[in-house]
Amino acid sequence: MDEARGNARARHAVIFLGPPGAGKGTQAKEVAHRQAVAHLSTGDMFREHVSQGTELGLRAKPIMARGELVPDEIVLGMIEERLMRPDCASGFVLDGFPRTLPQAEQMDRKLVTLGYGKPVVIHFVVDRSSLLRRLTGRRMCAVCGRIYHIYDRPSRMPGLCDDDGGALMQRQDDTEAVIKDRLAVYDRQTEPLVEYYRTHGKLWELDAGAEVESVTKAVMKILDGNGNR
Numbered sequence: 001m002d003e004a005r006g007n008a009r010a011r012h013a014v015i016f017l018g019p020p021g022a023g024k025g026t027q028a029k030e031v032a033h034r035q036a037v038a039h040l041s042t043g044d045m046f047r048e049h050v051s052q053g054t055e056l057g058l059r060a061k062p063i064m065a066r067g068e069l070v071p072d073e074i075v076l077g078m079i080e081e082r083l084m085r086p087d088c089a090s091g092f093v094l095d096g097f098p099r100t101l102p103q104a105e106q107m108d109r110k111l112v113t114l115g116y117g118k119p120v121v122i123h124f125v126v127d128r129s130s131l132l133r134r135l136t137g138r139r140m141c142a143v144c145g146r147i148y149h150i151y152d153r154p155s156r157m158p159g160l161c162d163d164d165g166g167a168l169m170q171r172q173d174d175t176e177a178v179i180k181d182r183l184a185v186y187d188r189q190t191e192p193l194v195e196y197y198r199t200h201g202k203l204w205e206l207d208a209g210a211e212v213e214s215v216t217k218a219v220m221k222i223l224d225g226n227g228n229r
């Protein structure tokens with residue numbers, strides 16, 4: 001029975017789609033943990049490359065600082081390599097990927113070759129003023145990447161992660177000027193994917209403006225309804 005459940009789950013790929021600050025990372029960490037599947041954040045992967053000073057990181061750094069998208073071929077190469085690792089075998093939650101039509105189309109082809117069905121796509125919907133408040137107040141643990149908010153989800157000790165005591169950092173692209181550009185990039189390049197998945201996949205609209213715990217419940221309900229347990 002458990003094996004059958006495991007096999008059923010292995011056929012599912014989940015995509016969290018939505019603008020910067022919609023809560024995708026916060027929910028992806030929780031949901032991937034609960035479902036024992038991999039959490040794949042392309043933004044986290046790029047930040048890791050930047051902090052390690054790899055060749056890929058050196059290319060991505062100025063693009064990320066401007067709030068633009070890293071070229072498709074770089075993102076696709078990175079994610080395809082990541083999908084081959086063993087922790088992806090039981091399924092995965094994609095957070096911040098795909099972000100362009102070519103990325104989505106290539107991912108669809110990749111999922112077929114990996115034996116997955118159509119991805120379960122959850123569209124996080126949040127109003128713009130909340131996005132701005134969330135992004136300007138976001139802080140991240142420099143050690144484990146746990147996400148906080150200075151007012152709405154503060155750590156117990158100011159500036160320090162509850163889990164490992166790591167320093168909480170503000171992302172360089174979480175300034176008002178870059179946020180404005182990132183939201184424009186989202187509208188132009190990523191928002192069209194909502195329509196793409198409405199016609200090519202399974203798309204669920206999610207009210208992501210609610211408090212974190214009730215958003216998690218709503219996500220779990222969608223995934224449970226898809227035989228994802």
Ligand code: ADP
Pocket residue numbers: 018019020021022023024025026027134135137138139147148149150152153208209210211212213215
């Ligand atoms: P994304 O990955 O979509 O860019 P994050 O998960 O990093 O978004 O969340 C952005 C900010 O909003 C963080 O500071 C996080 O603590 C906060 N946040 C996330 N979800 C909620 C929520 N439901 N209500 C209030 N704040 C939230």
Ligand code: AMP
Pocket residue numbers: 020042043044046063064065067068069070071075095096097098099100103173182
């Ligand atoms: P995120 O952490 O998802 O907000 O991503 C941070 C930055 O990484 C983005 O602003 C882009 O510059 C880059 N990035 C992350 N994911 C992608 C992607 N799928 N395609 C292109 N660029 C990306």
